[in-house]
Amino acid sequence: MAENVIGRRALLGTAVAAGALAATTSCAAPSARIDSARSIDRSVELAREMLQVDSDDKDLKLTYLRTLIDTGLPKTVAPKRVLVIGAGPAGLAAANLLVDAGHQVTVLEANGSRTGGRVKTFRGVFTDPNLYAEAGAMRLPSAHPLVLALADKLGLRRRQFHNADVAPEARSASVTPVAYRSFTGEQWSNGPAAEFRPPPAAGRSLIDTNGKIVSRANYAADPMIVHSGFGVGLTTQARVALDHALSRVAVSDDWPIERRIDSWAKVFNRYEDYSTHGYLMEQGWSLGHFAAVGTLENLTSRLHYGVISAMVDHTLIRPDASYWELAGGTATLTDALTRKLGPAVHQGKRMTHIEQTDRGVKVWTTAETGNEHTDGQPVDPIETFEGDYVILAIPLTATRFCTFDPPLSYPTRRAITELHHDAATKVLLEFKTRFWEQGPGGFRGGGCVSDCPNRFTYFPSHVPEAEGGVVLASYTWSDDAMRWDSLTDSERVHFALAGMRRMFGPRVDAEFTGVGLSQSWQRARYALGEAVIPTPGQLHEHHAATRTIEGRIHLAGDHTSLKPAWIEGALESAVRTALEVHQR
Structure with a gap:
């Protein structure tokens, strides 16, 4: 399957010959006039998608739950060769559905060090090996049944995430089955009904303004x-x-x-x-x-x-909403999906060009030996992969640096170019003890808010058998995040400590282990941003194009849903695109 040898640096510097034509023609004028005026019909389409109601008034959420969790896709009698670009939740879930149905699937992931996309758990980097922390997705709302039911199906252990702080001695709520009640009156659940009884909020976390x-x-x-x-x-x-x-x-x-x-x-x-x-x-x-x-x-x-x-x-995102987290970190979800696919997942393969004909698709990749923050040394140059269809499950920001022959439709190219992506940055600090849980004002979970650069500080809801813990000392978005992005890694740690010192005093310095990590999604070269957060008018103008079928290319990812930045939106797109390809 893999052939063709061209220098990796030459590809990134000039584009391969097969992509050169697409690079020039992709700027061509639109073939048809695009109506950008406000349309009530488009508003109805957005409303239906928001509520997961299809054109026949069927409940798509119910269909997706049954497909992803209960039945899978029907077994195929005509296997297709499917190339999935991107090993985040959307790509991995779609690939698993198609493999289980009997299709031949190859997953191409740019990151040579891990799968998961913007699901990323820091492990093995703290002084206490039992500790871990989330660089990306960290909480799963009860209002998102797809991701919770998938975690249960994969045998992953989940527990309550305390979005609001509780008393240190409080017992977390028992895990309850996932339940979904459709607007049709039908009910879906993966277990017997149980009452969710969270401990009361303590209200001991701090406001510093x-x-x-x-x-x-x-x-x-x-x-x-x-x-x-x-x-x-x-x-x-x-x-x-x-x-x-x-x-x-x-x-x-x-x-x-x-x-x-x-x-x-x-x-x-x-x-x-x-x-x-x-x-x-x-x-x-x-x-x-x-x-x-x-x-x-x-x-x-x-x-x-x-x-x-x-x-x-x-x-x-509200104090009275219920959330869950996965024991061992959110990446246990994408790790489990990756293990199921085995050798079908090819890491360190960065897609740069897709060519499609009446007979199939051909994908060019360049070898990657670094991670999302560092550029590794050039190794084996170019590989090409061929198939019948492609599921493109990478961020639009990354797609912007790829070429297509023939070019994607004009509305899709505009969506790729113009849809706004937010910045998000986290700074995580390890402490020897969980000092915030101690004393009469102690608390567990929840977070503090400040008008200092840290802005939001979140505390672990649960820690394994360990004295210490990792605090999300600063969690920022948009312009707040981009100011942190301009700092060096050591400066981020320094200023995050300063912000915590304002609230908790000099004890912060004595308790700090010296291990501080940060994650800028704006500066992560495979993500190039946290998620699509539309500016005014962009949903009407661009959203439909993010989920258009482009010949043999099907578009997936949380940005194709109305739940951007949530795993639930990625999974909705995974089931949608798997069904689209399977039914062709």
Whole structure:
């Protein structure tokens, strides 16, 4: 399958001859006029996708659950040769479905050191070998049944992720089966019904703003002790104020599905051109509201993004929502999917060019010996792989540096070029003991918020038999993250420690083991950003093109769903594209 020898550096510097034509023709004028005006029909399409309702009014989520978890794809009598580009959750899940159905699948992954994409767990790098930490995805919402049920099917152990802090001695909730109730009235579950009983939030994590440090419990009792520092007379908690503003366009899960589709379509049609800032201004917010709520609820760096994303994420990332994590790290999920595929996964193969004809597809790759942050030494140059179809499951940002012959359609090329990708950066610090759990104000899990560069600090919900723990000392997005991205690795550790010292005092330095790690997804050369977070108008203009079938190329990944940055969205795309290819 592998042939052709050309220098790797020559390929990246000039492009192979087969890709040169595509590189020039990919800038050609569109063959047909693209209507960019607001369309109610497109709003209805977005609403249906949001609610996972197909054109025949069937529940796609239910179909995907049954396919991914229960039945798989029907066994094929005509095996296809399928090339899957990218070994993140979308590519790995699609590949497993197709292999189990009898197709011949080859997975090509650029990263030579690991699979998983933006699912990445740091292991074996801390002074305590029992400790690990998440560089990427770290929490799985109960509202995402596909990823939870897949973890259960693979035999992975999950436990409660405490998004809000609890008392150190509190017992985490028992693992409950995954349950999904369809709008059709049908119910799906992978076990008997059980009540979820989480421990109560302790409210002991800290808010550090305007030179004042208070516990979340004290803030809840008197929000003005924090809000007065921002010069706003807001007497409710920031979360409540944001809930109130966003609930003006809320769509209830109790409504009949026809009403929900119609209501979401109106939301998309009315508000998709709004930035979060513009929408909240229309709700009557003052500058003081933006200062206080923006700081406490992580809005300040994302106010220029489309408000629809804020509405969706706001329903998921909340203190009273339930979340799960995987014992051993989120990467146990993608590791398990990789093991199932065995030799079908080829790492260190960076796709650079795809050629398709009436008979099949041919993919050019260059060998990679580094990881997402370092460029390794050139090794064996170019390999080509041939198949009948391709599932392209890499970020749009990475696709931008690939060529296609013939070129992809104009709308898809525009989506690849223009859709906004957010930045996200984490700085993780290892400590000898979990000092934040000690004393009368001790807590486990949850996080602190600060107006210092750290912004958000999260604490481990559970630690194996170890005295210490790894703290996500700084978690930032957008412009906040890009400021961290400009620093060296050692500077990130230095400033993250300084931010924690502000809240917890000099003990931070005595407890620090000297091990600090950071992850910039903007500077990760195979991801080139964290996830698609659309700016105003981009959903109507570009989203449909991200999931178009381009001849023999099928597009997958969380960016093709309306759940970008979530594994659930990647899995939705995996089942969709596996079904598309299987049914051809």
